[in-house]
Amino acid sequence: MILPDKSLILPAQLETLRESHSSVQIEFRRVTKMYGAITAVKDLALTVRQGEFLTILGPSGSGKTTALMLLAGFISPSEGDILIGGRSVAAVPSYRRDQGIVFQSYALFPHLTVRRNLEFPLEMRGIKASERANRVDRILKRVHLKDFGGRMPSQLSGGQQQRVALARALIADPPVLLLDEPLGALDRNLREQMQGEIKSLHKEFGITTVCVTHDQEEALTLSDRIVVMRGGVIEQVDTPEALYDRPATLFAANFLGEANLLEETGSDVQAERSRPFGMVAIIRPERLRISTRGAPRSPDADQRQSVIGMVTDTVYAGAQRKYHVQAGTRMLTVREHVASGQQVYSPGDQVRLEWLRSDVRFVTP
């Protein structure tokens, strides 16, 4: 166990401390958290860079919330260490960590007005009343709630509560912002709007942010990097684009978007010589091209592979049309952008599915 540094730090020193570790802000060093016999997080090793927006993505029970709670200091690791700004915080209680947190249910104090809620973190830091009022005014304006300072949280809509929660987390300029399923309680339209809001606030404040979510769209739009977790272990860490385009595991591929397994579809992918040992071939639904079985082949046919299958189901979803096609023993999903003059297939139609060899990815199953 690494002993916490009990030395006294002056604010000025703190600044240099923050800057000197500007590249890495948060570090998990082989952190394990056990609840009795259950391991919630196992050997977690992860770094978050200064100013980065990192999202931990995973299904419920994947340990993502535990990781966040460890970082917030509400629970302490069973093994390993967590460093913030280069300092071990294993023994530092949450109220001395200087973090802004947006809780899943917002946790706005129901007995305080919006203004008093926003003043709370400033008061705790010993900031004078006049300065507090200034800061509150500024941030209320920033989150478009200028006239709502006198309201009680229960008198706000869900979106407004969300913005107050964000403002409260940011108002004291903490170096780290933690978001716990921040948009889970909002409806779809509002969620998109708030995603934009969070993104612009993050850019404006330049604050290192760790967000936990199970919503892949949220993760893709907001993050600089995404951590995919499963069963307490990290599956993959990468930028959203890389993660989507080059998933390392079948789980990551399926959790972030959809993936078609190409095994046992009757295609020649199994004969592919470049296929690494122990891996399976997948392809994203939007990379598949659907055409009538007997249609003439495209000129670049030598770069393509294909299978023959039967449409079992079609789903129309506005901009896209989804086909489920039975090929071999597999069910493949095809996603096609709706365009005018396009041929529409119905269940029972025999079709050919084609794809570029270069679009096939090999992942660990």
Added chain:
Amino acid sequence: MVPFLKLSRLSIGLTLPAMAILLAVFGVPMVLLLLTSFNAPAFTLANYQAFVDQPANLRVLSQTIEISLVTTALCVVIGYPTAYVIAASSKQLRATLIGFVVISYLTSLLARTYAWILILGDRGLINNFLLDLGLISSPLPLIYNRTAVYIGMVQIMLPVMVLPLISVTVGIDKSLMAAARSMGARPFTAFRRVFFPLSLPGVRSGSVLVFVLCLGFYITPAALGGVRDAMLSTFIAAHAKSSLNLGSTAASSLILLAIAMIVISLIGLDLSGSPSRTPKPARKTWLRLLPSSGLITRYLNELAVPCRAKRWTAQLYRAGTDDRLLKIAGAMFVVFVMLFLLFPGLVVIVMSFSPGTFLEFPPSGLSLQWYRSFFSDASWYAAAWTSIQIGIAVTILSTIVGTLAAYGLSHTFPRLRTVLSMVILTPITFPVIVVGIATYLGLVQLGLIGTKVGIILAHTIGATAYVVVIVSATLANLDRRLENAAKSMRASPFKAFMRVTLPLIRPGVAGGAVFAFLHSFDEVVTTSLVGGLSIRTLPLKMWENMRHQLDPTIAAVASLLMLLPVVWLIVLYVTWWKSKPQALRAIRDAAS
């Protein structure tokens, strides 16, 4: 619009039986009591003048208020940390601890008072123990003084304080405290600024309940206090029995009632049991009447700002102190409180097996002689049988009437519901002695003094109030759409109620029935007034025994009474445990 009106009128109609009994037994006589106190039709203040002119009266009145206030304060001081620790403990532990508090709450008041006589008396547990050790040569005066009154009253009232406190503190979102800490609030600051303000509604309702119950308190002060510790209730009861001057009794009852009403209206009492997570900031409290209090705290806070600023930077990222000691202290405190609540009962049970001619602790042997004497003495088991008969009749009547009323109330407009609930709850919110006097008047008018029917009616008004509180709380948690779903499947309102609503609220109805029975089985104040000379219920017989001769048989009776709530809790547990699949079946039945 027309069917809607009809429906709401119909649901009001369901409260009619409860209202009719309440008005006949309690409501009309209450008005009569008011008129009598003013010497109607002359309308003079002579009775009140006479009350005020007697210095002894004023002394008893101030003493009553003082004892009630001190008891309430002690209950808050002991009850708040208890509730806090219980609410913070793990789920299973919490359920067990709440179970202990509920058992204490449901245990017969007489039995618990009797336990204190056994513990504090001159030949009681403590004195015997000290004498045996040779620490003292003559018994300490532990009983028949103010301290004994406080010990007994706090033990009896503590559950009334702790239970509402727990229900409020458990409902406080834990993430709020986490949020406060994440913003830099130290644990104590987080408690003071966030948890405590949110738990105030619980403190408020607990305090009001305890205070008002204390005002009308009768048994414990009379049994444990000295001559100088008389409460106004004792005074009123003595007056009502001895003097023919109803006017002065009426005046003193109404003075007591007025104090209770003032406290209730100033601080506010929420017995509705509807779980509202968000506190109502609009509620008027006496604290809000002082606009300066907020300003003062804010000013003091501002003074602390520079210090806080220094501390914040100095302590940032420093290791925290271990709070294990605090946790151990909390656990020990709760253990102590649980002992305080349950130990007296255990003492009585153990002592009831004493073999000698009087009770001793620990017993030198094991003997069932007092139990034998209970079951062989006709006057004891006749009293028990009378109590059981009355209890069963009260339970059946009040459960039916109360459930109908609660259902009716849940289907009316909120405003009407509030008013009617307040009326129905008066028998348990008014000081006990006032209810007793009014009921006495009512039964005199109905010619039912000294009859079982009279006692049943007298008990039913209080029992109905308990049933309404508990069933209303269950109904508030019930998804109204289930009933509508049944109706959409062509079930008539009656069928929908019987097949869907009733099975779903059955836990509440069963709980209400248990409360109704225990209320009747432990009632002594009203019963002693309306029972006349012919009817002896078990509590009455116990009470007389406790006052006059200490026949050790009473220990056996008290022990049996202590077991009663445990038995009932097991019965309730079984019904509730069984009700889950039944609730599902009810929905399925309605669908098919």
